[in-house]
Amino acid sequence: MKRPTIADIARLAGVSKGAVSYALNGQPGVSESTRRRVLAIAEEIGWNPNGAARALSGAPSHTVGMVLHRPARILGVEPFFMELISGVEAELSARSYALTLQVVADQPAEIAVYRRWWGERRVDGVLVCDLRVDDPRIPVLSELTLPTVVVGMLGESAELVSVWSDDAAAVVEAVEYLSALGHRHIARVGGLPELRHTAARTAAFEEVCRRLEVAPALTISTDYTGEDGARATRRLLSSPRRPTAILYDNDVMAVAGLAVAHEMGFSVPADVSLVAWDDSVLCQLVHPPLTALSRDIPAYGGHAARQLLDVITGLPASSVQDETAHLIPRGSTAAPPSATGRGA
Amino acid sequence: MKRPTIADIARLAGVSKGAVSYALNGQPGVSESTRRRVLAIAEEIGWNPNGAARALSGAPSHTVGMVLHRPARILGVEPFFMELISGVEAELSARSYALTLQVVADQPAEIAVYRRWWGERRVDGVLVCDLRVDDPRIPVLSELTLPTVVVGMLGESAELVSVWSDDAAAVVEAVEYLSALGHRHIARVGGLPELRHTAARTAAFEEVCRRLEVAPALTISTDYTGEDGARATRRLLSSPRRPTAILYDNDVMAVAGLAVAHEMGFSVPADVSLVAWDDSVLCQLVHPPLTALSRDIPAYGGHAARQLLDVITGLPASSVQDETAHLIPRGSTAAPPSATGRGA
DNA sequence: GCCGGGCACTGAACCGGATAAGTGGATAGA
């Protein structure tokens, strides 16, 4: 089937291509009767604008891009990303924007994709995740002047718009809660240390442990996978100075950690308390259900998408702080074994 | 920053636009020395092909589309789709194809998106899910001659390529297993009845129940959500002829059903056995872990993507049958309460 | 020494829209 073009419409309507273009775009320059005739013919022959031709004349692509730098197979089991994407999609689809996803193997490849998308005018803007401490993507995106919204925290000095949440405050809430239960030895199974939000969480964790005079904060770094979370948990629970509470940087690791605790014969929460970060259904399904730092991730993605659309359409947009994760106590946390009398 | 074009390269290299195009595309018509010079200049000034311009001359977009007709917020909690998408992405990204997702509210909107994508040459092909009994999308896609691969079963007579798995055989395996355990009253909590694979499962369920002379097959239709699965389970467990085993059409409903059983005071598997379809991590996390019909969903998506790329590139591609889901017995199934002596 | 053929390249048309500039006719104001 041949695709109809405005030239076909022009021929059928007995006017020029230019007039058809004006009519279809609601521009002045054609009479109302001609406009109606053109629109009727376009509808009848099933005309669709050719995006390529429009893009060539500088029109937006109505597409937003997102590059994910991690193994594609992980995506299916990582609730955070999927919930984020679903929130982004919900916002985009409401405005008839599409989302283009591309999974890449490393950061140079990610930067290459941005350059390509920019060169090809394939996307109107991008959402950037997993900000690193000295992130090489930021200068590239600034240089390209590709509309960008960063999901996660960005330093003060940044010119890019970001949507972020106060992870430090959430860490403090969790540690204060554990401390109030009597825990004096709290460990953390953290995410990739080069990620900026991991660094912020680690700093906050260390500071609040110092302030509350609990044992020196111990953070074990992982790659966020369940396997790494299990390994870290095994190491913590078999160490001579075994912690009485563990704070995990995501839900997948917390669930894996719970399985490890059971496998090693520890009772949760009697022997060790566990707290997850991000509260997907996983946390509620396991036994005992996990105390978690919960936040509305789809909403987070939706806000990021909205900010990006504002940036793209030239509306004033500035970084916004999203909801801080809040603690939902469930069955995986209790007073530590030694604290029957709540003494130190 | 201004985007460099082949005209810039041509000027710098002192040749014509046409020669640059030949050089960049590996076409004959330029000398090796000129080709090298052109490539070096392109690299140096950071040239990227403008996809719009290429597409205007009929080049492929190196993008595959997928329209999801369901509420965007559901996506984050529906493991099936996310695993499918992750498998698709894994295959596509290996060949540098991108995936464009669009969530729509209804089927007319979905068809409109296909027409638009086709008209705009925005995607080279599409993956279609959730085939319905008389699916209005099929004739449209055939008419548009938009390369299409159907994920899920398609009738014999179809001209479209599909990747499918034998759901009927899986139903038979599950029912035979339950029957062997002694169950004589098996109910099913099925998905949307208008979906073709639901119909196939229902037919297979009825036939195998008849063959094994268990009680008439009862299927309750749902919309696949956990809420609907919970509602159906509540209805089944409070009916006078309470089933001793329930087969669910997805994992989300099975997990919800397990919660309902507990809430109503039934013990699983002592009072009622539960079997899930699709074996995400959810099934293994709950207590007791759920017996499930398991299949490799990312691989399923990957196969579909590969078939689509074959169709797009004009390679011979025909419908392929994917792995049949196989039963993984876990703690949620056992002999029914009355069957101590295994008698009827 | 002339001709045929191939190589390396140029120039221009083309893809399908957007849009600036130009045109002819009707109308209004002086």
Next chain:
DNA sequence: TCTATCCACTTATCCGGTTCAGTGCCCGGC
């Protein structure tokens, strides 16, 4: 009545590539 203005269009150009039909030049063969 003559000009200025506006309207409703047409014409032409542009976007950035691809591709086809030349074109000039060199080389070999007879």
